[in-house]
Amino acid sequence: MEYWEIFTTSFTGYGDYLWKEITFKSSPWYQNYFWWLIILSIVVWGLEIAFPWRNNQGVFRKDFWLDAFYMFFNFFIFQLIFFAGFGAITSQTFVEIIGGSETNISLFNASELPYFAQVIIFFIAMDFAQWLVHVTLHRFNFLWQFHKVHHSVKEMGFAAHLRYHWMETIFYNPIKYITLLLIGGFEPSSVFVIYYINIAIGHLNHANLNLDYGPLKYVLNNPKMHIWHHSKEFPESHPNGMNYGISLSIWDYIFKTNYIPHDGRDIELGFENEEKFPKSFAKQIIYPLGKKGN
Numbered sequence: 001m002e003y004w005e006i007f008t009t010s011f012t013g014y015g016d017y018l019w020k021e022i023t024f025k026s027s028p029w030y031q032n033y034f035w036w037l038i039i040l041s042i043v044v045w046g047l048e049i050a051f052p053w054r055n056n057q058g059v060f061r062k063d064f065w066l067d068a069f070y071m072f073f074n075f076f077i078f079q080l081i082f083f084a085g086f087g088a089i090t091s092q093t094f095v096e097i098i099g100g101s102e103t104n105i106s107l108f109n110a111s112e113l114p115y116f117a118q119v120i121i122f123f124i125a126m127d128f129a130q131w132l133v134h135v136t137l138h139r140f141n142f143l144w145q146f147h148k149v150h151h152s153v154k155e156m157g158f159a160a161h162l163r164y165h166w167m168e169t170i171f172y173n174p175i176k177y178i179t180l181l182l183i184g185g186f187e188p189s190s191v192f193v194i195y196y197i198n199i200a201i202g203h204l205n206h207a208n209l210n211l212d213y214g215p216l217k218y219v220l221n222n223p224k225m226h227i228w229h230h231s232k233e234f235p236e237s238h239p240n241g242m243n244y245g246i247s248l249s250i251w252d253y254i255f256k257t258n259y260i261p262h263d264g265r266d267i268e269l270g271f272e273n274e275e276k277f278p279k280s281f282a283k284q285i286i287y288p289l290g291k292k293g294n
Helices: 002-022 033-050 064-097 115-139 141-151 158-162 167-182 188-206 214-218 223-229 250-254 281-290
Strands: none
Touching (some): 002 033, 033 064, 033 158, 033 188, 064 158, 064 281, 115 167, 115 188, 141 167, 158 188, 188 223
């Protein structure tokens, strides 16, 4: 009964929170996840329209509306239907396992550091944790079947960033939560800041923009690097994929998973046997559950 109450309370609590964000009643007003996502999306889409890398790609590119639906489903609808309650139960179970206090496993207390240092440490640690999960999604066939949803994109654009199977949230979030516990004491506002830095970089990575940031390309992921991650064909040197970076590219350079042979503007995207992959949202969500092979 305790866990059922946690689930229902989280469900109704998140529903109320989301409605307040939509109606501009959330507090503080500037930490509004709903409208910041829309603003960032419009800004990056505007850049795509004004400075397209691939001129033959339409403003409403292939599967634009499918990706837009994924964006809102994964960030808001799925959270409301399932993950808010599931996340609360997971957190409660984890706290009970470690002895009733989240501070029991913290390696150090980040609250003693300046706010800017907190943000930098949180950003780097969270990005590395997500890089590890991303590599795992490509290395194990069971996980790859879910990750195929993201790689089914045929024309890159900002909203492709958030086309992913909802199970990926289940894979990523426990790792992010554990990372947050290991480095405890963060200001709540730093979570919001890092969240939208990641969204902005992720949107740009998938955008139809000719960007690599010059010397910073060895630190920050970018469109000219990430497009190779979506290449239909992998080289013999990287049979499981390459360029796994989420926001930072440095992990790929450190662990030798980087691969940018040329500009990559017109390479074919997708994966082997993609013609068998379903095109609709409903079928894409169901597809991985019955797959064992390629």
